Amino acid sequence: xxxxxxxxxxxxxxxxxxxxxxxxxxxxxxxxxxxxxxxxxxxxxxxxxxxxxxxxxxxxxxxxxxxxxxxxxxxxxxxxxxxxxxxxxxxxxxxxxxxxxxxxxxxxxxxxxxxxxxxxxxxxxxxxxxxxxxxxxxxxxxxxxxxxxx
Ligand code: HEM
Numbered sequence: 001x002x003x004x005x006x007x008x009x010x011x012x013x014x015x016x017x018x019x020x021x022x023x024x025x026x027x028x029x030x031x032x033x034x035x036x037x038x039x040x041x042x043x044x045x046x047x048x049x050x051x052x053x054x055x056x057x058x059x060x061x062x063x064x065x066x067x068x069x070x071x072x073x074x075x076x077x078x079x080x081x082x083x084x085x086x087x088x089x090x091x092x093x094x095x096x097x098x099x100x101x102x103x104x105x106x107x108x109x110x111x112x113x114x115x116x117x118x119x120x121x122x123x124x125x126x127x128x129x130x131x132x133x134x135x136x137x138x139x140x141x142x143x144x145x146x147x148x149x150x
Contacts, residue, residue, distance in 0.1 A: 025037045045084060118141050
């Protein structure tokens with residue numbers, strides 16, 4: 001389950017379900033880097049871009065590497081300010097743990113019963129940007145029931 005957790009985190013690093021998120025500024029403020037923001041301005045942070053930044057993830061930032069989430073055999077905790085897939089700070093997603101349980105249980109129960117072969121592996125599906133990041137045309141796969149010897 002540790003590796004599956006890491007693989008899901010890595011997938012969401014490269015393909016965050018909420019790829020951009022916008023906030024409205026309540027009062028005049030100054031960001032830690034000195035940028036001035038005024039009351040009622042909008043500030044958008046780009047989770048999709050942050051997941052692909054060399055300064056955060058290193059030179060292999062474009063590679064899908066679940067191992068980057070594993071340290072001494074256990075899943076590493078990452079700062080939500082470096083990995084804002086579930087947002088960060090006091091208004092962070094309240095369903096994060098439940099979402100991981102759901103994603104892991106669905107993946108495990110599907111993989112237990114079926115073999116999934118992704119078609120057109122050489123091509124990455126086009127993105128469809130809405131409030132959430134989706135795949136244009138979905139992900140065509142071939143499904144075969146897994147044969148388990150009794
Ligand atoms: C992979 C799945 C999920 C992702 C990527 C995700 C991501 C996010 C993000 C980015 C926010 C911040 C939105 C914003 O303030 O602009 C958020 C907020 C929230 N999420 Fe999730 N979420 C997921 C699943 C869930 C689930 C399963 C639940 C409930 C069972 C949930 C409940 C909430 C709630 C209640 C908030 C609002 C928190 C607040 O404003 O104080 N989320 N989520």
